Amino acid sequence: MTTILLVDDEKLVQRSLEKTMLRAGYDVLTAEDCQSGSAVFAQNVQAVDIAVLDLNMPSFDGTPKNGAGLDLLDDLKKQRANLPVIILTAYDEVSKAKDAVARGANAFFVKGREQGLVELVQKILKNE
Amino acid sequence: MTNSIERHATLLKAAARAAKNITTILDPLVLFERTVDIICDEFGFYYAGIFLVDEAGQFAVLKAGRGEPGRDMLKGEHKLAIGGNSMIGACIANKQGRIALDVGAEAVFFENPHLPKTRSEMALPLIVGEEVVGALTVQSTEEAAFHEEDIAALQTMADQLAIAYQNSKLHKQAERRSRLLKAANRVGKEVTSILDVEKLLPQTVNIICEAYGLYYAGIFLLDAAGEYAELRAGYGKAGKAMLADGHKLKVGTDSMIGACIAMGEARIALDVGEERVHFKNPNLPHTRSEMALPLIYGGKPLGAVTIQSSEERAFTEDDITTLTTMAEHLAVAINNAHLIDELKEAHTEILRNKVFEALTSASTEAIHWIGNKTLPISLTVARLREEIASGQVDVESLKEDLDLISESAAQIIQVKEQLIGAVREMKPRSILLADIVQTAAQHRSISNQTLRVQVDPAAAYVIADSTQLTRAIGNILQNAAEAGAKSIQVTARPTEERGVVEIRVEDDGAGMSVESQQKVWSPFYSTRGTAHHGLGLPAALHVVSQSQGRAALVSEEGKGTTVAIFMPRGKSNDQAVEAGNVKSILLIDDNDDWAKLFAELLKGTKIKLTQSADLQKFPEADLILVDENIAALALTDVLAALSKAGLLAKTIVLTSAINPERVTQFLRAGVKDVAIKPYAGGEVSELLK
Numbered sequence: 121m122t123t124i125l126l127v128d129d130e131k132l133v134q135r136s137l138e139k140t141m142l143r144a145g146y147d148v149l150t151a152e153d154c155q156s157g158s159a160v161f162a163q164n165v166q167a168v169d170i171a172v173l174d175l176n177m178p179s180f181d182g183t184p185k186n187g188a189g190l191d192l193l194d195d196l197k198k199q200r201a202n203l204p205v206i207i208l209t210a211y212d213e214v215s216k217a218k219d220a221v222a223r224g225a226n227a228f229f230v231k232g233r234e235q236g237l238v239e240l241v242q243k244i245l246k247n248e
Numbered sequence: 249m250t251n252s253i254e255r256h257a258t259l260l261k262a263a264a265r266a267a268k269n270i271t272t273i274l275d276p277l278v279l280f281e282r283t284v285d286i287i288c289d290e291f292g293f294y295y296a297g298i299f300l301v302d303e304a305g306q307f308a309v310l311k312a313g314r315g316e317p318g319r320d321m322l323k324g325e326h327k328l329a330i331g332g333n334s335m336i337g338a339c340i341a342n343k344q345g346r347i348a349l350d351v352g353a354e355a356v357f358f359e360n361p362h363l364p365k366t367r368s369e370m371a372l373p374l375i376v377g378e379e380v381v382g383a384l385t386v387q388s389t390e391e392a393a394f395h396e397e398d399i400a401a402l403q404t405m406a407d408q409l410a411i412a413y414q415n416s417k418l419h420k421q422a423e424r425r426s427r428l429l430k431a432a433n434r435v436g437k438e439v440t441s442i443l444d445v446e447k448l449l450p451q452t453v454n455i456i457c458e459a460y461g462l463y464y465a466g467i468f469l470l471d472a473a474g475e476y477a478e479l480r481a482g483y484g485k486a487g488k489a490m491l492a493d494g495h496k497l498k499v500g501t502d503s504m505i506g507a508c509i510a511m512g513e514a515r516i517a518l519d520v521g522e523e524r525v526h527f528k529n530p531n532l533p534h535t536r537s538e539m540a541l542p543l544i545y546g547g548k549p550l551g552a553v554t555i556q557s558s559e560e561r562a563f564t565e566d567d568i569t570t571l572t573t574m575a576e577h578l579a580v581a582i583n584n585a586h587l588i589d590e591l592k593e594a595h596t597e598i599l600r601n602k603v604f605e606a607l608t609s610a611s612t613e614a615i616h617w618i619g620n621k622t623l624p625i626s627l628t629v630a631r632l633r634e635e636i637a638s639g640q641v642d643v644e645s646l647k648e649d650l651d652l653i654s655e656s657a658a659q660i661i662q663v664k665e666q667l668i669g670a671v672r673e674m675k676p677r678s679i680l681l682a683d684i685v686q687t688a689a690q691h692r693s694i695s696n697q698t699l700r701v702q703v704d705p706a707a708a709y710v711i712a713d714s715t716q717l718t719r720a721i722g723n724i725l726q727n728a729a730e731a732g733a734k735s736i737q738v739t740a741r742p743t744e745e746r747g748v749v750e751i752r753v754e755d756d757g758a759g760m761s762v763e764s765q766q767k768v769w770s771p772f773y774s775t776r777g778t779a780h781h782g783l784g785l786p787a788a789l790h791v792v793s794q795s796q797g798r799a800a801l802v803s804e805e806g807k808g809t810t811v812a813i814f815m816p817r818g819k820s821n822d823q824a825v826e827a828g829n830v831k832s833i834l835l836i837d838d839n840d841d842w843a844k845l846f847a848e849l850l851k852g853t854k855i856k857l858t859q860s861a862d863l864q865k866f867p868e869a870d871l872i873l874v875d876e877n878i879a880a881l882a883l884t885d886v887l888a889a890l891s892k893a894g895l896l897a898k899t900i901v902l903t904s905a906i907n908p909e910r911v912t913q914f915l916r917a918g919v920k921d922v923a924i925k926p927y928a929g930g931e932v933s934e935l936l937k
Contacts, residue, residue, distance in 0.1 A: 132624035132656050139645070140631050176616055183761065184774075210619025231619040 123147040125168045127157035129177035144238045153178035154192040175209035262290040263405040276416045280312030294389045300382040317362040339371040345399040349392040368393035374410035428570040431459035436577030445585035449481035457483045463558040469551035486531040508540035514568045515540045537562035541575035545583040624656045674713040678818030682841040687877040687904045688722035707740040707749040709818030712795040718905035720791040723784035731757025749817045756808040821928035828936045832856040834869035863889035876903040
């Protein structure tokens with residue numbers, strides 16, 4: 121079974137994405153900020169097949185931060201360098217997308233085009 | 249012999265008396281006029297006249313003459329060639345006194361038709377040092393009236409006259425220079441205090457023309473390429489006309505201005521008609537002298553000043569020194585004005601960048617927020633469609649999905665409310681601040697244990713729309729509560745600024761970081777997680793700004809936050825209440841600030857006011873007023889009790905913050921009306937109508 125780590129501070133977003141992924145047949149682990157995301161991953165380093173991380177959410181110190189998802193990306197990559205990661209954002213900012221890819225993200229996904237998210241996950245996992 | 253000695257002695261005495269008189273006169277023309285009179289009166293001569301050598305040294309020009317012949321000759325600009333065949337011309341050329349005892353026999357004598365009776369003449373040179381500056385002619389109707397020894401006697405007087413003339417000239421020069429220095433000082437002082445170049449230049453040409461009494465002054469500044477000097481200010485009508493024509497002169501040698509900028513030094517043209525580089529300007533036909541002074545700052549040419557006089561030879565080389573000082577002051581002032589302009593431009597640029605940054609930040613927050621709130625709706629709808637299409641609908645999952653959609657929609661609606669609130673029409677009036685704060689606290693469920701309100705009597709009223717200010721203060725109180733404040737203190741006091749009240753909301757909540765403080769007024773920015781839309785403070789600021797107020801925030805992490813609102817001060821209004829048909833009112837309220845005010849407003853009317861918070865028994869009244877803001881009772885309980893007693897039809901609910909939801913809610917409950925709370929006598933009269 122494929123396991124997805126989903127980290128998003130918006131409860132409604134998190135739950136609706138979780139349900140969509142569950143329905144597509146994935147196992148979903150959830151967290152709502154960098155700290156809990158890192159902790160959940162640490163307990164499931166080998167089990168998680170792909171991480172979907174919100175870009176803007178509470179940082180490791182608990183305060184909201186633009187680009188906190190990239191900090192978590194760095195943290196997860198330290199724990200497991202070959203982990204596929206998708207960054208989720210509400211704002212399609214090219215420079216942030218470039219930064220995400222430079223830091224090892226596989227994709228940068230803009231919210232509002234969610235219907236393609238399941239296909240994107242499938243595609244990334246197939247290539248891996 | 250004795251006669252001759254006596255005569256000579258008389259002449260010497262007369263000469264001494266004349267000399268004494270003339271040495272005290274400082275105006276040259278007055279000096280000359282007085283001298284010719286004194287000579288004729290003291291010595292009893294027929295005529296005396298004084299000539300001065302012209303600038304070119306070619307002619308002796310008559311400057312003063314005795315009596316009518318003198319006046320006629322002055323009028324005819326009488327002058328004699330130096331070295332010519334006149335007594336005066338010869339005496340100047342030879343630097344020696346001459347006498348003609350029988351003028352008819354004197355070869356060099358010019359037969360003057362104005363002085364037909366002259367039979368003897370003496371001509372004496374006026375000598376200062378080595379230089380002959382003019383000559384004195386003395387004429388007698390007697391033949392052989394002068395002796396050789398008389399020359400010595402009168403030459404002494406002529407010498408003193410020459411010295412007196414020289415002194416008066418020096419005095420005039422000194423006086424002129426002093427006046428110029430004073431004027432330069434005034435120009436320097438006045439121009440350096442003007443920092444706007446568009447005001448500085450026109451005012452400077454005015455000051456220069458007034459201070460120096462000049463025909464025209466103009467200021468040119470170099471264009472960006474440094475090729476042309478562009479006229480930026482000009483005196484009077486001529487200046488106005490040239491400015492309208494966009495008058496400019498090429499830097500170089502074609503004009504005085506162009507040349508003075510190119511060479512970096514002052515230029516003077518004493519007779520502009522003869523000056524090769526002078527620009528013959530049709531706008532300035534009376535110019536006879538011009539001076540052009542470069543404006544240089546730090547070795548860099550900025551432009552030039554032209555100063556023009558309608559008098560020939562109006563400027564001396566000495567004036568250049570004085571006026572150069574003035575031009576230096578002006579250059580400093582222009583440079584300062586330029587610097588101020590650059591600073592202003594830099595400030596505008598910074599402001600533009602900041603505004604752009606703020607807008608970008610606000611837009612980013614808004615986009616992020618909208619994305620997050622709409623995502624669950626679109627995502628859930630898409631999933632539901634798939635589930636329905638596949639025929640695998642799970643009822644529990646379906647219920648949860650509907651909740652997800654409903655909750656997202658509710659948050660979007662809340663934002664709509666905040667946005668609508670800010671654009672509602674404002675009805676500013678004097679409102680009772682304590683009542684607004686209490687109502688705001690009640691709307692946001694802030695308990696009396698948490699909130700403390702202290703209003704200085706001098707800050708009891710502010711001018712604002714009560715609905716909007718209740719919303720704004722409510723937003724601030726809610727932020728404090730959500731920051732975990734155990735104590736919220738609201739204080740209001742007058743400020744040192746006339747007519748301004750400061751409302752301070754201090755809490756002991758979590759506080760916020762410096763970064764958050766900078767962003768806190770931006771829409772959609774929130775430090776309290778995703779359930780908040782980040783519109784509370786921006787909406788409060790909007791309301792306060794619309795009420796001609798302003799707001800500020802200081803915060804310290806772990807210690808709390810203080811929001812200060814500065815609002816225009818209102819005043820109590822004791823306008824008499826017109827009762828209409830109402831004879832008795834039952835006010836259901838606790839004894840709060842507004843209830844006290846209402847009782848005060850009704851004093852002096854015949855209305856019987858009963859105040860009660862007892863829901864068991866309602867005293868008889870024509871009208872029942874219910875304050876929405878009752879700390880002791882739940883409004884729903886009050887309305888239920890009134891309904892039970894059948895009194896809702898004469899009940900009006902009073903609120904300081906009216907909105908359609910509340911109005912609908914109370915009207916549906918059966919009350920007669922829902923009205924905005926009155927804070928003045930006139931407003932009570934309106935209510936009782």
